[in-house]
Amino acid sequence: MSGPAPTSRRGSRWAYVAAICPVIFGTTYLLTTQFLPTGRPLLAALMRSLPTGLVLVLATRAWPPRGWWGRFVLLSVMYCSAFFPLLFIAAYLLPGGVASVINSITPLIVVVLSVPLLQSNIRTVDLVAGGLGILGVGLLVLRSTARLDGWGILAMTTCVIMMGFSTVLTKRWGHPPGFSAAGFTGWTFLLGGVTLLPFTLVIEGLPDTLTARNVGGLVYLVLFSGVIAYSLWFWGLQRLPASAVSFLSLLNPVVAAVLGWVVLDQVLNGWQIAGAVLVLVSVLLGQNLALRRPRLPSPT
Numbered sequence: 001m002s003g004p005a006p007t008s009r010r011g012s013r014w015a016y017v018a019a020i021c022p023v024i025f026g027t028t029y030l031l032t033t034q035f036l037p038t039g040r041p042l043l044a045a046l047m048r049s050l051p052t053g054l055v056l057v058l059a060t061r062a063w064p065p066r067g068w069w070g071r072f073v074l075l076s077v078m079y080c081s082a083f084f085p086l087l088f089i090a091a092y093l094l095p096g097g098v099a100s101v102i103n104s105i106t107p108l109i110v111v112v113l114s115v116p117l118l119q120s121n122i123r124t125v126d127l128v129a130g131g132l133g134i135l136g137v138g139l140l141v142l143r144s145t146a147r148l149d150g151w152g153i154l155a156m157t158t159c160v161i162m163m164g165f166s167t168v169l170t171k172r173w174g175h176p177p178g179f180s181a182a183g184f185t186g187w188t189f190l191l192g193g194v195t196l197l198p199f200t201l202v203i204e205g206l207p208d209t210l211t212a213r214n215v216g217g218l219v220y221l222v223l224f225s226g227v228i229a230y231s232l233w234f235w236g237l238q239r240l241p242a243s244a245v246s247f248l249s250l251l252n253p254v255v256a257a258v259l260g261w262v263v264l265d266q267v268l269n270g271w272q273i274a275g276a277v278l279v280l281v282s283v284l285l286g287q288n289l290a291l292r293r294p295r296l297p298s299p300t
Helices: 008-018 020-025 028-034 041-060 066-081 083-093 096-103 106-118 124-141 150-173 181-204 212-239 242-248 251-263 270-292
Strands: none
Touching: 008 020, 008 212, 020 212, 020 251, 028 083, 028 212, 028 251, 041 066, 041 083, 041 181, 041 212, 066 083, 066 150, 066 181, 083 096, 083 150, 083 181, 096 124, 096 150, 096 251, 106 124, 106 150, 106 242, 124 242, 124 251, 124 270, 150 212, 150 242, 181 212, 212 242, 242 270, 251 270
């Protein structure tokens, strides 16, 4: 049995810290297009997974109990070895706006999957918050000239489905006894990185040369997008409902749009600003709804 539900005020504080994770994720598109070696989704996926896993496993020195190996393998596929290559393929093939709109469906997927897997109920306000998020992201990032690549759309849609399932399963299973969020992240990413390593070497190989810009992008990918961001993601899932964490992910395109405005001199018009406001309303509504729900007993 889990302990008493935290107060809304305490839960909100956790939410504010967990929001650092989607803020970091919001830099992925800029990082992929401006800093990482072009046309190498497997290399980017490998560098986001394997070094992160090695660092965190060595730092925490936690060893999974016998009943957890299968779970870690499954989560490593959905979080890393299948998810990351598809995510970077989508980043190479789709405009950031199209990818962001597809990604904005994730909170609704989590809400729906939480019914059978977490015994939650779907409320009208859940759907309203999810709809506002999709509408807001669409206004924020879509352009009439957006290029639609079929393979890119398929890759991003698969990513969204896997993220929804992995988020709900992580919430359902919790962490092994004595495991911190860092240890949980470490084993998930280590297994994913080990799986990706042979595919990367055979299919793409290692780049002949890397520029200083590429090296800086890869270091950022490991340290911030890997170690810090995903440790915060799993840490947040320990303390917040799955739907609350998934609604926080809607901050990604807001951060991406702001970075485009600041770094790439892109212009934000009135519709985009209105979209950003709708996204923030959706995120706040998702937090309030989730944090007011009574905590259910943890599945055994």
